[in-house]
């Protein structure tokens with residue numbers, strides 16, 4: 017520790033800190049325009065000058081380390097005079113007209129000039145650079161005439177979100193910020209995440225969507241959680257009345273540390289869409305008409321009652337919503353189990369991470385991410401397999417890139433040369449569906465070269481001999497033949513894994529959406545146990561969940577085999593506990609039907625009624641024609657939604673629901689963090705919270721449920737009934753949320769699972785797993801493999817993103833990505849319309865020719881209905897979880913002549 021004096025205040029501080037840091041810690045204000053906490057300083061604004069006794073001239077507080085007995089003056093006459101000169105120069109060196117500047121009121125330059133009493137520049141500088149306002153980007157306006165060259169935007173673009181688009185261009189007085197090699201922003205490689213706008217201290221970078229919406233002093237900030245992917249970024253909604261005028265990241269908040277991607281920052285205005293559902297709708301003679309809540313709810317209740325009386329409770333099924341708050345999923349599973357006495361409740365984890373839950377419970381005992389997103393930046397090695405994070409989980413990808421910048425090795429395994437591959441030490445371009453062979457090949461090398469963690473395996477795992485026997489059947493030569501990755505690279509990657517620890521394994525749907533999805537997950541678990549990479553910081557098996565609350569919907573028991581808190585429906589003690597809590601008898605004690613079976617059974621009439629909550633299953637399930645035929649065969653379909661969708665067209669009753677920001681509740685992100693979602697406006701028209709809708713239907717079944725808000729549901733029911741959430745209350749979730757398990761009031765939550773090799777199930781379980789090919793492989797008639805996924809600018813079937821200004825402009829249509837080699841061979845040009853067909857359907861779509869795709873592969877998404885990839889995908893499922901094989905089916909492509 018050192019002792020020093022700042023402005024006559026005696027301070028004891030830690031050695032090694034800068035004057036700026038110590039001043040800040042002690043509540044002494046030193047102005048700065050370029051400093052960002054926790055990020056290296058650019059030392060460019062020089063406003064933070066201070067006087068240090070004995071020093072020659074003034075020093076920069078952001079750069080100078082404090083030393084023992086230092087005497088510092090932060091506001092002496094000389095300091096203030098120098099700051100005035102610097103501010104004057106800045107004002108003279110650009111156009112800073114506060115009257116018409118969007119940043120007025122939150123501009124640091126304006127505020128420092130005000131504090132220093134500088135009202136106009138003392139100089140007259142003629143700018144030699146001709147600078148037009150750059151309006152070419154969809155989301156961001158750039159006005160370099162307002163730029164003070166603080167380089168904050170360059171720093172965040174390069175070092176934080178790691179897109180490396182912005183830099184300083186030209187020299188001397190011509191110096192200016194440029195995009196790429198001085199392209200207009202809209203034509204550059206900018207992904208329009210807007211992080212540069214968030215840190216710009218002046219009005220040089222502005223969110224276009226916010227222009228003219230509000231002056232900063234007219235707004236209030238509300239902290240909430242992003243409604244898109246499973247990263248669960250923390251946002252501030254800047255509100256003017258009930259209108260969101262801007263969204264920013266919560267600077268010091270977990271998990272995103274102030275970062276947001278393009279969807280998180282700009283995908284908020286769907287809630288104001290004129291297309292929102294505002295009244296219950298009942299279909300009569302094929303046409304929807306508006307109805308009162310009582311009429312619609314009475315009809316739903318009477319139809320379900322009638323079907324249950326006639327065909328039994330097994331004839332009704334429900335699909336819950338992984339987009340909506342935890343409390344809604346809890347209430348829906350309760351409606352099915354306690355009111356309908358039906359075991360058939362499921363949700364879209366079935367089509368994405370069902371294998372994660374099943375696989376990790378089997379291997380470790382808990383079906384969640386073992387570690388946390390922030391650890392990506394601090395680990396020694398990142399093994400990313402089947403995860404295109406830069407598009408599907410963009411903020412998670414920034415932490416991976418931070419890890420690389422901090423010295424971690426990066427191994428990327430994917431059939432496409434995805435963005436992350438550009439940062440990788442090793443990129444293995446694997447064949448679709450060959451993961452187990454590849455992983456077994458890696459483990460073969462680790463065992464035969466004696467590179468595995470013997471101590472961890474011996475002390476904390478079981479079944480090693482069985483694993484060893486199996487992986488010895490996959491020497492690198494065989495693994496290479498199946499996976500397409502060379503023997504040398506398999507050996508090199510295995511050695512890299514052994515030599516760089518701790519290491520983290522990260523995966524997404526490239527692992528789970530296969531007929532062998534659960535085995536794939538357990539194979540990744542095998543690898544990490546073999547390396548001893550479990551139960552430690554900066555290690556573990558880390559699945560990135562897809563939808564914002566898919567972790568939460570699993571946690572809440574919207575699964576056919578589990579009550580809330582992962583308690584088995586087949587366990588009599590759990591059944592008794594929930595019967596007592598819900599004041600009912602005869603809760604179903606058998607595992608219910610999964611979504612694919614519910615759909616099929618609508619056609620065979622074993623299932624008669626389907627309740628679809630917030631999911632657009634005509635679009636997201638494989639083989640759209642099949643899904644439509646199932647819904648058409650149903651006796652009764654009811655949907656809760658915020659818009660009419662392709663699915664609601666098949667409903668008999670549509671119930672209008674509150675959207676994100678129209679009800680208070682919680683989301684749980686992929687690292688098990690439960691965070692608050694705030695209400696900032698009322699739902700439109702007659703729309704109601706989903707938990708209210710379910711409660712009103714239950715009331716018509718004689719159930720009288722007390723809880724009357726998200727908080728009451730969580731604090732009075734979910735938390736007390738679920739051991740992993742027992743210590744979690746709404747009060748505790750405030751701020752950065754809490755990661756479950758959190759079992760007592762004092763428990764701060766759990767960042768890392770299975771600490772010190774103490775697995776939830778006791779010992780980690782190795783599984784002997786054989787590679788199996790996809791259910792449908794290319795043949796003469798269908799010679800290509802189709803693989804599917806998500807693109808950056810849209811989310812699923814665009815129910816939300818399609819109604820947000822700008823996002824459709826950024827991705828206006830669907831594409832089929834094909835390899836340049838195939839395109840050349842078939843005479844297909846970039847952007848040419850082609851036909852892609854499978855045994856199930858045919859679509860016309862634009863070809864996007866890319867050298868990042870391997871020959872024989874076609875890659876598509878499900879964002880646009882007409883050419884949605886799911887017209888083509890296969891309903892073949894993972895044998896354990898019935899998760900469909902979206903990642904592989906056989907297709908043909910044709911030129912349109």
Ligand code: SF4
Pocket residue numbers: 242243244245246247248249272275276277278279280281409410411412
């Ligand atoms: Fe939202 Fe995911 Fe983007 Fe974060 S990374 S802002 S959670 S979409």
